Amino acid sequence: MIESKPPGGLPGIENKPSAAGTRVDASPAVEKSWNTVRNPDVPRFLALFIFVLLGAGISSLAFPASPPIGRGVLPGGLLGFLAWLFYDGWQARRLLDWLGRLQKSSAALAATPLPARLPHFWREIAERMERLLRQQQRALQKQRLLTENLVDALQASPNGVIMLDAARGIEWMNLSASRHFGLDERHDVGQAITHLIRDPVFVACLASRDFANSINSIVLTSPCSNAHRPLRLSLRLCPYGADRLLLLSQDITQIEQAEAMRRDFIANVSHELRTPLTVLAGFVETLQTLPLGEDQRQDYLARMERHALRMQTLVADLLVLSRLEDSPPPGLAPWTPAHTLLAACAAEARALSELLARETKTKTHRLHFPETHGLGEIAGNAQELQSAFINLVGNAIRHTPPGSRVDVLWQNNADGSATFAVRDDGPGIAPEHLPRITERFYRVDSGLSRESGGTGLGLSIVKHVLQRHGATLDIDSAPGQGACFSATFPAARVRAQAALPPGAGPREA
Amino acid sequence: MSEKHLSSQFDSDLNNISSQLMEMGGLVETQIQRAIQALARFSVALAEEVMHAEDRVDVMEIAIDHALTSVIARRQPAARDLRLLLAISKITTNLERVGDEANKIARMVKSIVEHGEARKMPIGDLRLASDLAAGLIRRALDAFARLDVNAAVTILKEDDMIDCEFKGFTRKLITYMMEDPRTISDSLDLLFLAKAIERIGDHAKNIAEFIIYIVKGTDVRHSSLPQIESALQN
Numbered sequence: 001m002i003e004s005k006p007p008g009g010l011p012g013i014e015n016k017p018s019a020a021g022t023r024v025d026a027s028p029a030v031e032k033s034w035n036t037v038r039n040p041d042v043p044r045f046l047a048l049f050i051f052v053l054l055g056a057g058i059s060s061l062a063f064p065a066s067p068p069i070g071r072g073v074l075p076g077g078l079l080g081f082l083a084w085l086f087y088d089g090w091q092a093r094r095l096l097d098w099l100g101r102l103q104k105s106s107a108a109l110a111a112t113p114l115p116a117r118l119p120h121f122w123r124e125i126a127e128r129m130e131r132l133l134r135q136q137q138r139a140l141q142k143q144r145l146l147t148e149n150l151v152d153a154l155q156a157s158p159n160g161v162i163m164l165d166a167a168r169g170i171e172w173m174n175l176s177a178s179r180h181f182g183l184d185e186r187h188d189v190g191q192a193i194t195h196l197i198r199d200p201v202f203v204a205c206l207a208s209r210d211f212a213n214s215i216n217s218i219v220l221t222s223p224c225s226n227a228h229r230p231l232r233l234s235l236r237l238c239p240y241g242a243d244r245l246l247l248l249s250q251d252i253t254q255i256e257q258a259e260a261m262r263r264d265f266i267a268n269v270s271h272e273l274r275t276p277l278t279v280l281a282g283f284v285e286t287l288q289t290l291p292l293g294e295d296q297r298q299d300y301l302a303r304m305e306r307h308a309l310r311m312q313t314l315v316a317d318l319l320v321l322s323r324l325e326d327s328p329p330p331g332l333a334p335w336t337p338a339h340t341l342l343a344a345c346a347a348e349a350r351a352l353s354e355l356l357a358r359e360t361k362t363k364t365h366r367l368h369f370p371e372t373h374g375l376g377e378i379a380g381n382a383q384e385l386q387s388a389f390i391n392l393v394g395n396a397i398r399h400t401p402p403g404s405r406v407d408v409l410w411q412n413n414a415d416g417s418a419t420f421a422v423r424d425d426g427p428g429i430a431p432e433h434l435p436r437i438t439e440r441f442y443r444v445d446s447g448l449s450r451e452s453g454g455t456g457l458g459l460s461i462v463k464h465v466l467q468r469h470g471a472t473l474d475i476d477s478a479p480g481q482g483a484c485f486s487a488t489f490p491a492a493r494v495r496a497q498a499a500l501p502p503g504a505g506p507r508e509a
Numbered sequence: 510m511s512e513k514h515l516s517s518q519f520d521s522d523l524n525n526i527s528s529q530l531m532e533m534g535g536l537v538e539t540q541i542q543r544a545i546q547a548l549a550r551f552s553v554a555l556a557e558e559v560m561h562a563e564d565r566v567d568v569m570e571i572a573i574d575h576a577l578t579s580v581i582a583r584r585q586p587a588a589r590d591l592r593l594l595l596a597i598s599k600i601t602t603n604l605e606r607v608g609d610e611a612n613k614i615a616r617m618v619k620s621i622v623e624h625g626e627a628r629k630m631p632i633g634d635l636r637l638a639s640d641l642a643a644g645l646i647r648r649a650l651d652a653f654a655r656l657d658v659n660a661a662v663t664i665l666k667e668d669d670m671i672d673c674e675f676k677g678f679t680r681k682l683i684t685y686m687m688e689d690p691r692t693i694s695d696s697l698d699l700l701f702l703a704k705a706i707e708r709i710g711d712h713a714k715n716i717a718e719f720i721i722y723i724v725k726g727t728d729v730r731h732s733s734l735p736q737i738e739s740a741l742q743n
Binding site: 182184187188191192194195196198199200203221223226 | 524527528531532534535536538539542640644647650651654655
């Protein structure tokens with residue numbers, strides 16, 4: 001009768017296997033190295049033994065009349081066994097439910113705790129499973145982290161990366177690649193690459209399968225390139241894995257532009273040098289072959305001198321530019337008073353203005369320089385700065401009609417920086433020239449500036465000098481409104497002048 | 510010979526034809542780009558390159574038509590597959606015409622350079638229209654690769670921009686001709702050039718219409734934009 005209600009008897013008996021379980025719990029060292037754990041079958045069969053023994057005992061106590069080994073004990077033991085079977089199956093069921101919950105919420109191993117008070121054998125199974133799952137999850141996490149890092153690294157690359165499968169479909173691409181080719185990084189996955197990058201050279205290279213030898217990369221214009229924003233790409237195909245391909249693209253627009261600029265520069269230098277040379281050669285030939293009067297001879301020689309001088313200044317300017325490019329930037333010393341720079345600049349500007357006026361038999365320019373001392377001091381290479389200032393003032397004189405007003409200003413700004421500015425009331429510069437005006441040999445009006453003795457390198461030199469001194473060059477001009485070139489030096493290179501009487505005493509070296 | 514094998518073979522046939530069409534598209538795109546560059550730089554060398562490559566476009570057209578015939582004969586496709594094959598056939602014809610227009614531009618550039626007069630004419634205005642046309646063809650082919658109806662509708666809308674440019678350019682040429690009758694022959698050359706560019710835009714529009722036909726099954730040729738949009742919403 002008692003055996004017919006096993007759930008009632010369970011709690012009391014259950015203590016024994018769970019006691020065995022707590023014993024294992026108490027020794028975590030055993031639990032850690034679970035290969036060496038004691039045979040978990042022992043407590044299980046111990047429980048079976050106890051069940052059978054209890055069943056037999058209870059039944060023999062309930063029916064003391066019957067003989068000890070006979071009808072009372074045997075069915076009692078059998079019932080005990082059945083109760084154990086039921087109990088054991090129930091525990092297995094709990095474990096199975098736990099597994100079911102885990103499957104449903106696959107990621108949340110921590111959120112689904114083990115069923116409480118499992119007997120030792122089933123607990124062992126559950127714990128081993130849990131440990132296995134945890135291990136795998138950790139490995140997976142690691143793998144995922146690594147993959148994420150790899151993807152992030154590929155995304156960070158300024159070069160385009162496209163992974164192609166065996167059928168040349170897009171498997172994955174990074175942001176740069178989608179920008180380079182105008183692709184949609186999500187929707188274009190799976191598309192055949194030749195459907196979207198249709199350049200015949202690229203398609204032929206892909207079809208040839210000769211990737212190992214294609215050291216020479218393919219250069220093509222990006223599909224999203226336009227007149228305003230040209231985009232030239234250099235592509236490389238690298239095979240990897242099982243018939244897979246990596247398509248790498250690099251933006252070479254700037255490299256090509258730099259190359260074009262270098263070519264232009266060489267062409268311009270040659271052209272600038274050839275013109276005076278042709279003239280010189282012509283005069284030399286004339287002098288050699290034709291009998292000339294003394295006046296004519298002198299005239300020709302004077303012209304030859306002028307052209308020789310022009311070549312000389314050009315070569316000198318080129319040397320200055322190359323020196324500016326090669327030498328290290330000037331340090332924060334020595335300090336030079338701004339007014340000495342301006343005074344030297346004023347003297348040279350007046351001389352230039354008078355020279356031009358004499359040559360063209362017109363008025364000189366109206367030049368205005370700040371006369372005050374104590375404008376502060378400026379750190380850097382005084383020679384370079386002076387040549388930059390003189391270039392700016394010289395430009396203002398050369399490119400404005402005779403009699404124009406040229407103002408040279410020096411201003412100490414509130415934030416500690418200082419601005420050197422040259423303002424004229426000449427014809428001004430059209431906006432389309434402004435971005436390119438500091439390029440070498442760029443001329444707004446080629447005939448005019450060559451006449452007035454410019455080499456076409458002045459502003460390039462100015463820009464280089466100012467860059468080396470951390471200064472910025474701003475050009476503010478509109479046609480008919482005059483022009484204002486201002487160079488602003490950073491606060492670190494400017495300081496108030498030491499309190500010395502004007503023009504007296506040695507300056508700090 | 511299972512059903513699946515047959516259909517996957519069919520799939521690969523269709524893919525093959527699409528790839529061929531795309532290859533032809535790429536070739537035609539390059540032709541346009543080269544022709545535009547020849548125009549911008551007055552380069553006879555580039556113009557001649559375009560004229561030489563014309564044959565390759567023709568050869569590809571014939572190859573695609575042949576492949577189409579054999580697939581239709583063997584597979585007897587229906588529904589979307591049939592629409593796809595029919596559309597490819599028509600797109601091929603359109604692309605071949607675009608190639609012809611590029612060739613025409615190249616020939617015109619060559620004759621302009623050889624006469625050496627048209628440099629004073631407003632050729633810069635053609636740059637914008639030709640870039641627009643090349644962009645339309647590129648996007649039409651992209652839309653075909655992705656079977657993207659939205660992109661196709663955008664192309665239909667933007668073709669009008671090229672038409673506007675063409676009209677503006679024509680008016681400008683008329684003023685040139687009225688000012689100085691000596692520019693008439695050059696102006697006519699330029700007019701043909703502009704017409705070729707305008708035609709490229711029209712072909713891009715046709716391709717876009719076939720994309721809508723493939724995906725939606727509605728023939729939107731010769732209908733206005735509002736009609737097309739309402740047809741697409743149904």
